Every structure is written in C-alpha cells, then in structure tokens.
Amino acid sequence: MSEIEVTExxxxxxxxxxxxxVLRLPESATTGYQWMVDSIAGPIDVVSSDVSHTSSRPGAASERVVRLRAAGPGTAAARLALSRAWETEPVERFEVRLDVQAN
Incomplete structure (x- = not known):
C-alpha cells in the first residue's frame, strides 16, 4: 500500500x-465554508475527512484532509464541494479521477 497526495x-x-x-484542500472553517464529499463513483471508499489546523490562533488558515482508499480495479472518481451548510450551490468544486490497476 502506498499513499498518493493530490492537491490539484x-x-x-x-x-x-x-x-x-490523500486530498489536501485549503479551508477557512470560521467563514462557514467547508469542503464536503459531494459524490463518489467506482471502487473507492472514503476513509476520513478531517480539518488540520496550521496554527492555534483564531481565524488561522486550515486545510481539509480527505483520505480515500482504492478498493478494487476499475475507474473511480471523487468530487468535493466547497460551500456553507445553508447554501444550495457550492462556490468551488474539486475532482480527482483514479485508474485503479489490478495488482
């Protein structure tokens, strides 16, 4: 098993x-905007979705760290959306596509 970091x-x-x-996305939770997994397709599972703070200062930048695991061979995709809980449309989307090779 290896770990692949995706930031683009x-x-x-x-x-x-x-x-x-591992998806690392900048997030400012104090503004109400948070990255959420919008959709998952294909042989991947969401392992975790956590906020990592770069500083303990109030209002400091943070990042959302989403961990996915390839479950089996095939084509997979994950889409995340940056929005506030009370809004219906995200202000930004992030997508990663995976080609899961057989062992």
Missing part, C-alpha cells in the same frame, strides 16, 4: 487496490 483539481492518477489517496 482535475488530477488523474493511477493507483493500485489498497492505495490511500
């Missing part, structure tokens, strides 16, 4: 079953 929207990556894909 639209990334297409080749991975193997069991690999963990």
């Amino acid at each position: 929207n639209g990334t297409v990556a080749s991975v193997k079953p069991g690999d963990e894909i």
